[in-house]
Amino acid sequence: MVVLRSVVFLLLQSILTVIFAFFALLTFPFPLFTRYRVITGWNRAVVWLARWVCGIRYQVLGMENLPAVPAIVMAKHQSAWETIALPILLPPMAVVLKRELLRIPFFGWGMAMLAPIAINRGDGRAALKQIAEQGKQRLADGLGVLIFPEGTRVVSGQVGKYGIGGAWLATHAGSLVVPVAHNAGELWSKNAFLKRPGLITVSIGPVIDPAGMKPDALNQRVQSWIESEMTHLPRYAQASAKQ
Template identity: 85%
Template sequence: MVVLRSVLFLLLQSVLTIVFAVFALFTFPFSAFTRYRLITGWNRSVVWLARWICGIRYQVIGLENLPDEAAIIMAKHQSAWETIALPILLPPMAIVLKRELLRIPFFGWGMAMLSPIAIDRGDGRAALKQIAEQGKQRLADGLGVLIFPEGTRVASGVVGKYGIGGAWLATHAKALVVPIAHNAGEVWPKNALLKHPGLITVSIGPAIDPSGMKPDALNQRVQAWIEAEMALLPNYAQTATK
C-alpha cells in the first residue's frame, strides 16, 4: 500500500504542479504578498494530499516564538516536505535556493513568482553577497527569509555542514533569527519515491538577537539549538500519539 499510495501521490502532485505553474504566470501583475497567498495554494494542496493519501501528519510547537517583524528562518533540511510546508506554516517569506531550481519546467516557473533569492552555490563569495543584498531588501519589504543552512538535504540522523549565509545576513541586516528543527526525513526521506505514514514534528525555537555577535558565533548557536532539539523530536511524537 505504501508503494501504491506514493505513486498516486506523485501523479497528483505532478498534475497540481503543472496547473499551479501556469496559474502562477498570471499572478505577475499582483504584489509579492498577493502572489504569495495565491501560489502557495499549491503548497497547501500538496500537504493535504500527503496527509490523506500517504498518512503524513504534522504538528507544530513553538509558534509563540515567531516575532512580529520579518525574520530570518534557519531550518533543518532533511526532506522536500519542509520546503513545501514551511511557507504555509510561517509568515510570508523569500526562500534562498540554488538558481538551477528555477530552470525546472513548471515547478521553477511557480517558484520564480515567489520572489526567491536564487544563488549560484558554485560561487560562494558572490552567493554570500547576493544573500546579504537581496535578503536585506526582502526584509525591508516585510518578507521573512527562509534559508536551509546545510544547503542540501541530509539523511535522518545526519548533521550537514552549516553554511554561513543565514548568519551573515542576520548580523548585517540586524534581523532576528528563528531556528527550526523537524523530523520530516523520517517519513519523507530525501530523494525517495516512497512516503511513509507518520507524524512530523516541527519545532520553532526562540528568536535569537544577533546584536554584537559575529556570523560564526551566531551560526554555531543556531546549529547547537537545532541539533539539540532534533534529539528531542521522538519524545514529542510519542506525546502526540497518547
C-alpha cells in the first residue's frame, strides 16, 4: 500500500504542479501578497494530498511563539515536506534557496513569482552578501525570511553543518529569529520515493533577539535549540512502517 500510495501521490502532485504553474504566471500583474495567496494554493493542495493519499498528518506546537512582525525563520531540513508545508503554516515568507531550483520547469516558475532569495551556493561570499541585502529588503516589504541553515536535506538523526547566512542577516538587520524543528524526515525522507503514513510534529521555538550577538553565537544558539528539540520529537517512521 505504501508503494501504491506513493505512486498515486507522485502522479497527482505532477498534475497539480503543471496546472498551478500557469496560474502562477497569470498572477504576474498582481501585488506580491496576492500572488503569494494564489500560488501557495499548490502547497496546500500537496499537503492535503500527502495526508489523504499517503496518510501523512501533521501537528504544530508553539504557534504562540511567532512574533507579530516579519522575522527570520531558521528551520531543520530533512525532507521536501517542510519546504512545501512551512510557507502555509507560517506568515508569508521569502525562501532562501539555491538558484538552480528556479530553472525546474513549472515548479521553478511558481517559485520565481514569490520573491525568493535565490543564491549561488558555490560562491559563499556573494551568497552571504545577497542574503543580507535582499533579506533586509524582503523584511522591509513585510515578508519574513525562511532559511534552512543546513543548506541541504540531511538524513533523519543526522546534523548538517549550519551555514551562517540566517544569523548574518539577523544580526545585520536586527530582526528576530524563530528556530523550527520537525521530524518530517521520518516519513518523507531525503531523496526517497516512498512516503510512509504517520504524524509529523513541527515545533516552533521561542523567539531569539539577536541584539548584541555575533553571527556565530546566534547561529550556535539556533542550532542548539533545534538539535535539542529534535531529540524530543517522536520517531514515527518505524511504527508506521509496520502498519
